[in-house]
Amino acid sequence: MTDRAKRKSDAKIHTRSLLRSAPLGLSLAELRRDYVDYIGTHLPSRDLGYNNDEEFL
Incomplete structure (x- = not known):
């Protein structure tokens, strides 16, 4: 598995x-915030070749 494939996975x-973990769902803004809070980095959408977070999702 390449590094990029591992990061995407x-x-x-x-x-x-x-x-x-959010039974009522999350808005994109909430998902971005929670990703940073719990994972420690921003969503890596652009690093993975997507134009924006929506495209990644």
């Missing part, structure tokens, strides 16, 4: 975990 796992 990790980002998906983290995102799913955050979304599952």
